[in-house]
Amino acid sequence: MSPADNLHAFQLVFLLLLIFVAAFTLLARRLNIAYPIVLVVAGLLISFVPHIPVVPLNANLIFLIFLPPLLFSSAYATSWRELRANGLSIGFLAFGLVAFTVFAVAEFSDRFITALDFKSGFILGAVVAATDAIAATSIASSLGLPRRVVDILEGESLLNDATALLALEFGLQMLLDGTTPTVSHALVRLLWLTVAGSAIGFVIGFLVAKLNDVIDDGPIQIVISLITPYAAYLAGESVHASGVFAVVAAGLYISRQHATIFSPQVRIQLHSVWDALTFLLNGVVFALIGLQLPVIMGFMHPNYTWPQLLGYGAIFSLILIALRLIWVFPVAWIAHQIDLRISRHPNPTPNPKSVFIIGWTGMRGVISLAAAISLPQTLGDGRPFTTRSLILFLTFSVILVTLVLQGLTLPPLIRALKLSTPHRTDEEEYEARRTSLNAAIAYLEQDQASQGDRFAHIYEDLIHRYRHRLAAVGGPTEDDPNHRLDGATYERLRHIAAGAIHAERNTMITLRNQGHLSDEALRKMEHELDLQQSRYEAAND
Template structure:
């Protein structure tokens, strides 16, 4: 139990974090800089201010409190179609690049960092091998990158946590217990992590989607949506599988099903709560990263500040170079697999796009939490001497990749001519045209069934839809306004709702057939939800 003083201190710290998030997010918007970068730098600068409360980063807090909802939110906004189409490229990064990074860091540490040997270098490589889903999503989406680059980066950051944590598990076995796993053990463990993690996540998703069909209450749905990611993560961890993949699989599944299991009103409420929640959690996480500098430096007494800066800078350059070395041949291998083995027809990836994917390898709170969670002693009782240096190097990599690479991305993208590209506009326009045409077909069918009754109602709605159709490639119409009795107005409302539902059915069908991305669907779904909510709230007795 917390005493009153402890509760008061916790409230003060939490309030301070929220104020920092709000203030520096406004600063980031004014500076037109991605807010994770500003929040990390702000936390770093504030850590030097005397008498500011010291807020240590608890790894359990990150893995058990922050990670599940943030992963779930990222998976929810990930398009399954794009994830599936880019699965080869994502696998080359989430599995191949993680393994290459772990090996490369272990070799570099063994040869050039005197305080680390190959095994402790392997642990360091496992800690820093994974990119950050939060940073990748928030930065890449705001820069106008081509859609495919964003999809690959998001997919990589969602999946590579599982492979990175597996590598960390093996590294700790080698360092702490002196037990080196065989290749067969590693492969079997990886397959179990993937299969069991995805299976558990999908099973929970199926159960929750079935339960959601019997509930249409906003507050209850919000509570359930908050429970789901924690349930998936804890179930995956309890089964010694990948809790990360369980959350990702559950989030992808629930996102696909949300178009049919949520009512428009509930969906609007849930999205509003989750939008605020993810922003708060993201902001707190990045501020906490910057505030950790005093704790990182406090554990290192054997090296001078100059030596530490040299180590941090050189190691960050090596890590960036390893990613760039891997990304170019990996992109060509992925292209050959898709075209020669899977039989797909596509253009060979351009060097500019591949370079941007290689440059966008930000690390974040998962890496720092993994480093801090390392044991302080070995199984023999001897101290884990390399631990503090691993924590420092991890912190250095986060600062360099997040701040330096994050700040250089906008001018780099503009210089390469990749800014403002998007592949969803034409697709979305075609989908809107199909939806409106099917809504007009629905109105024609209903008009025939009603005969001459409510003719002006049908004229009114038809004119409205034809105006909307003209905006996406149809012909102009004339919109007449009519005075209606309550009965006539309610009939208009019912017919209008039916037309909106016809649009929704067409939209879902296009998504299921692979002609519409989940991102475009969510944009149009928002419009339909607002229309349907307006009709529901405008009912006349």
């Protein structure tokens, strides 16, 4: 096949993947099911259709192309305050649970899976130890879980990729070189991965923030933001530290600085670009996971029968789920006891129901599959790594079972445990809105007094608008200190405002169609209307 034919084939497959992602994500939303579940299941079912192109998943493609922006986006959306407040619980999961899983799987494999010895089981444990950031949080956050549960799940999935990949490094060292790392060597290596990786990430984030301070050009800043996760990842890996920690640190730093280094227009653009990019990357990744079964089965030894493989996959998946549940309950209590002694503002006592949900929400994803695919096909002495295919299949089974079984059972479990809370704006957010609006009103009144009556009508109009918004979020006004718009009144206000905005938009489009308004001017004015409408929506969240 010529290079042109290869390019055309790639374009066709990529186009089909995009159509696949769009169609099945739409179906997922219609069914009210998290889209990672639907995409994986749909990909699995489609893989059985005759003449469907086989699309092998390349591990380097995942680690070098998909992983950095996805990690960066997750870190950017993470609250540093919540990450620090839940640091003990997250640390016990991201570090302790990974180690517990690796050694427990190694012991289980050595005793109950005939084809696997302790070293192969250690590698299998490292491959499946990390939870998937997107799978867990996209499912958990949409179900009305308590905010602290979602924060812990997000923090764990951000950090455990690095510790699982370190465990995989040790496992391959034992398998290929026949050497077993000492505890001191493991601790030093872990310290270098975390500290050096995080330091590099913060330096990258600092330099990017300084660069954005002197640039006020949306497209250029968007390009810089897209380069940042790759720069952090490659910089971390180049010194044999953790590229994962480097990306997370850079994302956290820039997230903390975004209010001062980006203009409002650039922030809106960045949000739109990154929202679309992360959705596209995640969709393609989960679709590719589902399509991997034919590829994996192509590596399987003919001695394995389907009943044997299905039995191995089911039992191993249940064991992995049980290990997580066994770990989370005592560790939640230990973390709380430590928190009581060292923190001035300790977290509340763990709710057993919430702890169970944290234990149940341990979905695996593309990092596990990419790690399994990256395993060598030969050992250090040149012999074939015969158990590689079984590790691949078991990893795929775990991803499928945890995504589908745990993902689909989460909503009824949350309802049964009465953990779901209606979406509402936190009181501190209400207070922040009230404070900022009062500050704006105070500024306008003070500035009006200094300017006299020259622009009185402008100030009065702006002050009126701010007081109206203040009333909408529960702030007192001079006319009625206890006044607050109730839900029905505010809904009517939104309806009237939406009608006025709709009339404005239709008029603009008519003028454009009649040749009295340019497309550029229309886009600018319509964007202003969108922002105006979004303010009404945000004030009532």
